Structures are given as C-alpha cells and as structure tokens.
Amino acid sequence: MKHKNNFSFLLALAVLIIALTAISCDNNDILEEKSIIESQVAEGTLKAAVTHNQLAKRWAPVHQQDVDVTGSHGLNGKADYITAIDYDGDWNGTNNWNNLSRFPANAVVYYSVVETSTNWFILYAFFHPRDWTDNPIEYYWGEHENDLEGMLLSIKKDGTDYGSLQAAVTVAHSDFYSYVPAGSSVGANQESIDGTLSFEHYNGENHPVTAQEAKGHGLKAWPYYKINGDGVKYYPSFNDVAEAPSDAYDQFVPYKLIDIFAPGQMWQQRTNNNMFNADQKSFVKSVGYGGANTPWNWDDKDDTPGAGEIATNPARLINFYFSNLGNFSLSYTHNKYIGIN
Numbered sequence: 001m002k003h004k005n006n007f008s009f010l011l012a013l014a015v016l017i018i019a020l021t022a023i024s025c026d027n028n029d030i031l032e033e034k035s036i037i038e039s040q041v042a043e044g045t046l047k048a049a050v051t052h053n054q055l056a057k058r059w060a061p062v063h064q065q066d067v068d069v070t071g072s073h074g075l076n077g078k079a080d081y082i083t084a085i086d087y088d089g090d091w092n093g094t095n096n097w098n099n100l101s102r103f104p105a106n107a108v109v110y111y112s113v114v115e116t117s118t119n120w121f122i123l124y125a126f127f128h129p130r131d132w133t134d135n136p137i138e139y140y141w142g143e144h145e146n147d148l149e150g151m152l153l154s155i156k157k158d159g160t161d162y163g164s165l166q167a168a169v170t171v172a173h174s175d176f177y178s179y180v181p182a183g184s185s186v187g188a189n190q191e192s193i194d195g196t197l198s199f200e201h202y203n204g205e206n207h208p209v210t211a212q213e214a215k216g217h218g219l220k221a222w223p224y225y226k227i228n229g230d231g232v233k234y235y236p237s238f239n240d241v242a243e244a245p246s247d248a249y250d251q252f253v254p255y256k257l258i259d260i261f262a263p264g265q266m267w268q269q270r271t272n273n274n275m276f277n278a279d280q281k282s283f284v285k286s287v288g289y290g291g292a293n294t295p296w297n298w299d300d301k302d303d304t305p306g307a308g309e310i311a312t313n314p315a316r317l318i319n320f321y322f323s324n325l326g327n328f329s330l331s332y333t334h335n336k337y338i339g340i341n
Contacts (some may be wrong), residue, residue: 010138055120057238059153067080068134080128093286106242106244107234108242114311123314126148142288146291147215147293168318174299175218177195185324190304240257
C-alpha cells in the first residue's frame with residue numbers, strides 16, 4: 001500500500017509539472033517532458049529534494065562520549081552525558097548545574113544546515129549542563145555551568161540525494177581540528193589536516209564517528225580522543241527518539257536531532273537573558289569561571305576566520321582550511337544565520 005501511495009503521489013506531481021510546463025512549451029516539448037517523467041516514475045527515480053532534517057540525519061555522527069565516574073561533581077558519569085539545553089523543562093541557564101541530579105539526560109544533538117549551489121554545510125552541536133573537574137583545587141577555575149562543543153561537515157552536492165562528505169572541522173575549546181575521509185583528494189590549505197575521518201556503517205549508510213573527552217568535552221574525530229574503559233555510544237535516531245543512557249557503559253543510546261532554527265529553539269532563544277548573555281553569543285552560568293559560546297561565536301584562537309564563521313560563514317572557513325575542493329561556491333543560497341532563507 002505504501003508503494004501504491006508513493007506512486008500515486010509521483011504521478012500527481014508529474015501531472016502538475018506537465019501543466020506548468022505547458023505554459024511555455026510547445027506540444028513536442030510537452031510530449032518529450034511527459035515521456036521523461038513517466039519513465040522516471042516507472043523507474044522510481046523521480047524524487048523530491050531531501051529536507052534539511054533528512055540531510056542532517058543522513059550525516060549525523062555516531063558519537064562516542066568518554067565518561068568519568070569519579071568525583072562528586074561528575075554524578076557517577078551523568079555530567080558527561082549529552083542532553084538538551086532545556087533538559088529540565090526550562091530555558092534558564094543558571095539552574096542547569098543543580099538540576100542535573102534531578103532530571104534525566106535524554107540525548108539531543110542540535111544541527112543547522114547552510115547551503116551554496118555546490119555544497120551543504122551541516123553543523124552539529126553537543127550540550128552538557130556541566131563542564132567539570134574531579135580536582136577540588138580546580139572547582140572554581142576549572143569548571144563552569146553549561147557547555148557546548150561541535151562539528152562542521154562540508155557535503156559536496158554531487159547529483160545524489162545526500163551528496164558526499166568532503167571534510168570535517170571539530171571544536172575542542174578554543175581550537176579547531178580538521179579531518180578528511182581516507183583516500184580523499186581534498187588537501188590542506190591554510191591549516192594542516194589533523195587526521196582521517198572514521199566511519200561506522202549504521203542504518204544502511206556510513207556515518208562519521210566523533211568522540212568527546214570527559215569533563216571538559218572537547219570534540220574530535222574518533223579515535224583522536226580515546227574512550228578509556230567506561231563510555232557511552234550515541235546513535236542518531238531516525239524516529240526522533242531521545243533516550244538517556246542506562247549507565248556509564250551504555251553502547252547504544254539513540255539521540256534526537258533538533259534544528260537550531262526550529263521555533264522556540266536556540267536561535268530564537270538567543271535574546272533570552274536567562275540563558276544567554278547580553279552579547280547573545282555566550283551562555284549565562286551560576287557556577288564556575290569562564291563559560292561556553294554559542295556556535296555563532298565558536299572560534300579557533302589562532303586561525304584567520306573570525307569568531308562564529310564556522311556557523312555563519314562555513315564556506316569561507318572550509319575554503320580556508322582545505323584545498324582541492326573542486327567546484328566550490330562561496331555565495332549562499334540558504335543561510336538563516338545571516339538572513340538568507
């Protein structure tokens with residue numbers, strides 16, 4: 001029945017295309033177009049463009065999270081679990097540290113998609129309510145409430161539904177690290193390449209594998225952060241399920257993807273002073289020293305691209321980091337960070 005419904009939908013779509021085409025084409029052109037569309041319908045090759053959510057799910061990483069069960073501030077490993085910014089039911093950044101002992105850490109990863117005519121740029125962001133330490137001497141200087149690190153993927157539009165992954169840049173505190181798949185022709189440009197991107201076959205496709213350290217949660221491609229014994233392994237949910245780990249050794253935890261630009265989510269909340277500072281670029285906190293930045297303020301301390309360009313101007317950043325990108329446009333067709341929808 002599902003196949004029949006899809007076929008009916010595609011035929012209806014074909015009729016609409018033919019009707020619109022008739023406005024500007026002669027009869028021979030219409031007949032030729034009709035023949036092509038009918039052939040595509042019969043072969044199952046007439047497809048609507050994938051959504052940004054589908055694209056984000058296709059390339060969403062299998063995520064390895066190192067966990068430390070020592071120290072009172074680690075909550076037996078729970079302080080290293082990824083979760084939603086509003087995991088406790090509110091957008092108040094000054095109760096996230098304390099509420100972690102009271103609410104489940106259901107797994108969430110945030111994403112945004114920016115487009116040019118040649119590429120998709122998918123940013124993924126991983127939130128932890130605590131950036132913590134198990135050393136009492138460092139409790140103030142070495143900790144802070146709210147933590148966000150992430151990764152940017154450059155996906156080449158190659159004529160297939162989901163394109164091909166060209167390169168990745170990850171965020172570990174104030175440093176960015178760059179990776180390419182094995183055998184890639186993409187090379188280094190103004191920054192050196194830090195390693196090879198690993199993949200895991202999951203749900204019929206190869207997904208990049210990432211890893212975050214315990215406590216401070218810097219993010220790199222796996223295995224450039226080692227998972228030392230205990231650790232949680234997260235997988236993207238294709239049914240929008242967000243589960244919490246059963247313990248610090250759970251090796252299959254589905255995470256839900258949430259669009260940064262979805263109604264009521266991170267981008268709209270940037271003016272909420274209960275969660276973000278007045279600059280709209282960093283999180284508030286009630287615990288510790290220092291703090292976490294939003295993706296539109298992530299910055300490598302010693303590269304040329306400015307703060308936040310990994311989110312707001314990803315084509316420029318990728319072009320700066322990598323060479324041999326092929327046909328590569330720097331002009332955006334979709335970029336909500338700068339008002340291009």
